[in-house]
Amino acid sequence: MNDILINIVIWAIPVLLAITLHEAAHGYVARMFGDPTAHLMGRITLNPLKHVDPVGTLLVPGGIVLMNAVTGASFPPFGWAKAVPVDFSRLRRPKADMFWVAAAGPAANFAQAIIWAVLLGLAVRMSAPGSVWLEICQRGMLVNIGLMVLNLIPVPPLDGGRIAVSLLPIRQAIVWAKIEPYGFFIVIGLLYFGMLDIVYRLVAPPLMRFLLLFSGV
Numbered sequence: 001m002n003d004i005l006i007n008i009v010i011w012a013i014p015v016l017l018a019i020t021l022h023e024a025a026h027g028y029v030a031r032m033f034g035d036p037t038a039h040l041m042g043r044i045t046l047n048p049l050k051h052v053d054p055v056g057t058l059l060v061p062g063g064i065v066l067m068n069a070v071t072g073a074s075f076p077p078f079g080w081a082k083a084v085p086v087d088f089s090r091l092r093r094p095k096a097d098m099f100w101v102a103a104a105g106p107a108a109n110f111a112q113a114i115i116w117a118v119l120l121g122l123a124v125r126m127s128a129p130g131s132v133w134l135e136i137c138q139r140g141m142l143v144n145i146g147l148m149v150l151n152l153i154p155v156p157p158l159d160g161g162r163i164a165v166s167l168l169p170i171r172q173a174i175v176w177a178k179i180e181p182y183g184f185f186i187v188i189g190l191l192y193f194g195m196l197d198i199v200y201r202l203v204a205p206p207l208m209r210f211l212l213l214f215s216g217v
Contacts, residue, residue, distance in 0.1 A: 010136055010139060011061065013136055014136060014142075014144070015143050017048070018143050018144045019051070019061075019081045020051040020052070020057070020081050022108050022109055022147060023082070023084045024046060024108075025108035026084045026086060026104050026105050027039065027086070029100055029101050029104035030084075030086045030091070032100075033093075033097040034090055034091050034097070035091050035101075037086060037090065041085060043082075051081035053081050056081060057080070088101075096166065098162055098163075103159065105151055106152055106160075109147045110148055112144045113140070113148070114211060114214050115140075116137050116140030116144065116211075117214040118214050119140070120134065120137035120138060120141065121214070121216040121217050141208065142208075145211075149199060149203050149204070155179060155186050156176065156177055156179050156183050158183060161180070161183060164176055165177050
């Protein structure tokens with residue numbers, strides 16, 4: 001039990017940053033493209049407390065750590081923050097600009113993964129083997145890759161779903177957008193049947209090798 005609690009604590013910092021900065025990025029890019037809604041509501045901020053959702057930011061990631069410990073699955077903890085409000089109708093080109101607003105979240109996670117890789121290189125040079133900081137940096141890379149991969153699944157309301165809607169011709173986009181009410185259940189099903197774990201096992205190793213180029217280790 002103590003090992004599981006320690007595991008949750010080590011995951012906590014990178015998970016909290018990954019989820020909250022992901023949401024802030026959506027609001028920032030929406031403002032760039034003409035929608036000030038998130039800015040006016042004070043949601044474009046690096047303060048995690050403005051974004052924390054008790055269930056999505058705390059309970060769900062903690063539950064995934066517990067599930068992984070029991071089942072042996074490897075998909076990193078994920079969750080969600082309070083959604084940053086975006087009024088797509090206020091964007092200058094609503095359908096086209098939706099792409100950039102949606103892509104901002106995964107892009108923020110990829111940027112964080114690179115930063116964690118750089119910090120990993122510094123930690124290796126400054127810390128003893130087995131240091132908790134090495135663990136946190138490694139998990140920072142893993143959780144951001146995991147959140148990026150998850151959000152790029154082309155199922156609305158995930159970012160990948162909104163990206164797909166922005167790229168599809170208008171008729172197909174309308175049909176695809178209608179999946180959104182069922183998107184959460186689709187993702188839970190993919191997680192339950194291990195499909196997300198399979199995707200992660202395929203995608204994560206080459207991405208990790210790429211990220212390690214930034215660490216110099």
